Amino acid sequence: MAYYDPFAVFDETLKRILRRMEELRAQMLAEYEEMERMFEDRIRQLERGETEPLVSIYDEGDKYIIVVDVPGARGSTVEVKFSGNKMLVEAVIDEKFAEEALSDTLWAGSVRRFRGEYVLPEPVDVQKIRLRRFGSRVLIEAPKLR
Amino acid sequence: MIMAKPILEESIDAFNFYEYDLFRPETLMLALPDLGLVGAIAGLHLVRELKMRDVVGIDSYQALPPVAVIIEGKPKHPIRIYGSQDGRLGVVLSDVPLAPPAAIAFSVAIVKYARSRGVRNILSVTGLGNPSRYQFEKPNLYVLSNDEETAKKVSEITGAKQVPGGVLVGPYAIVLKEASRQGLVNTVLLVDSMVDIPDPEASIVAVEAISKLYGYKVDTKKLEEEADKIKLRLKELMKETKSLMARMGKGYEYRPTLMYT
Numbered sequence: 001m002a003y004y005d006p007f008a009v010f011d012e013t014l015k016r017i018l019r020r021m022e023e024l025r026a027q028m029l030a031e032y033e034e035m036e037r038m039f040e041d042r043i044r045q046l047e048r049g050e051t052e053p054l055v056s057i058y059d060e061g062d063k064y065i066i067v068v069d070v071p072g073a074r075g076s077t078v079e080v081k082f083s084g085n086k087m088l089v090e091a092v093i094d095e096k097f098a099e100e101a102l103s104d105t106l107w108a109g110s111v112r113r114f115r116g117e118y119v120l121p122e123p124v125d126v127q128k129i130r131l132r133r134f135g136s137r138v139l140i141e142a143p144k145l146r
Numbered sequence: 147m148i149m150a151k152p153i154l155e156e157s158i159d160a161f162n163f164y165e166y167d168l169f170r171p172e173t174l175m176l177a178l179p180d181l182g183l184v185g186a187i188a189g190l191h192l193v194r195e196l197k198m199r200d201v202v203g204i205d206s207y208q209a210l211p212p213v214a215v216i217i218e219g220k221p222k223h224p225i226r227i228y229g230s231q232d233g234r235l236g237v238v239l240s241d242v243p244l245a246p247p248a249a250i251a252f253s254v255a256i257v258k259y260a261r262s263r264g265v266r267n268i269l270s271v272t273g274l275g276n277p278s279r280y281q282f283e284k285p286n287l288y289v290l291s292n293d294e295e296t297a298k299k300v301s302e303i304t305g306a307k308q309v310p311g312g313v314l315v316g317p318y319a320i321v322l323k324e325a326s327r328q329g330l331v332n333t334v335l336l337v338d339s340m341v342d343i344p345d346p347e348a349s350i351v352a353v354e355a356i357s358k359l360y361g362y363k364v365d366t367k368k369l370e371e372e373a374d375k376i377k378l379r380l381k382e383l384m385k386e387t388k389s390l391m392a393r394m395g396k397g398y399e400y401r402p403t404l405m406y407t
Contacts, residue, residue, distance in 0.1 A: 071374035101375035
């Protein structure tokens with residue numbers, strides 16, 4: 001015989017609330033950790049006079065198309081190196097350019113270089129990589145290693 | 147220097163609006179940090195070129211990080227409305243990207259605020275993250291509106307293509323629904339853009355369209371010349387925005403809708 005158990009309903013509701021609270025706690029923790037990481041990364045980079053370039057990575061099946069943005073980088077100093085699935089980008093930022101772009105920030109004087117290390121989902125064929133620069137962006141075609 | 151005392155102060159949901167001038171524009175443009183920072187850069191350029199002054203400060207001690215923005219030595223609120231000299235256009239700029247719960251609360255509050263101040267049109271300007279963006283120089287302009295006539299008119303004047311379908315995610319989605327509910331016209335200008343790299347070239351397309359729509363003479367040469375400096379200056383804001391966009395469910399924009407014709 002089926003009967004209505006008010007305590008079971010109460011237990012289920014309580015479990016749901018606790019689950020939701022746990023989700024919110026985890027979310028908040030992740031947000032705090034992210035803020036902490038961002039703060040530490042920025043301070044560490046500024047101490048070294050560096051800033052990390054923004055990068056967009058598109059997976060086109062047999063190759064990656066990677067767009068690296070290095071505004072203000074002196075042309076001949078832009079270097080992109082690959083090793084397996086790792087990519088390292090380095091460039092010197094024009095001093096005057098950095099000062100003009102960040103003129104009203106007190107730490108502007110310390111930013112002199114772009115430097116960023118990135119991990120691609122799969123290794124690429126280093127011999128077949130092609131680079132093109134257009135404006136502040138470097139377009140990289142990196143075939144995947146077969 | 148202390149922050150000027152507002153002449154009017156109003157709380158709408160979790161947000162406080164501090165008015166430093168009785169500014170009542172016809173159109174309120176939302177230029178919030180989003181894909182490619184297209185709207186934010188376009189709004190910034192309009193404010194600078196049209197010599198707009200900040201007339202309203204917006205803040206929330208519950209929903210925003212505890213931030214005061216210092217501009218030319220003066221403390222300001224993290225979100226500000228700038229007013230055009232002819233009084234027709236207000237531009238909402240934000241120095242902080244809005245986290246998902248704040249984005250929803252802010253979107254509802256700004257529509258209520260606009261309605262209570264007699265604004266008739268809300269113009270949202272944003273990027274349409276296009277993975278092929280790097281392949282073309284001149285990005286496309288699209289329009290979406292809750293008012294069919296307005297969408298048609300905007301298309302005629304600016305050459306914008308109508309958005310046929312898709313999913314809109316983020317504050318602009320909430321504004322679109324809330325504006326409809328509250329009887330305001332909301333037009334969204336979208337420009338093909340980079341997703342996670344500031345895209346001033348896409349902002350130029352938006353600025354040109356807004357100039358045509360409102361009859362303002364805005365020089366975009368300067369924006370073209372300063373594009374790289376803007377990219378360097380705003381790259382950290384872009385990083386923060388990208389991280390919040392992912393949490394907001396921006397991924398939904400990259401799949402087809404259930405319904406099709």
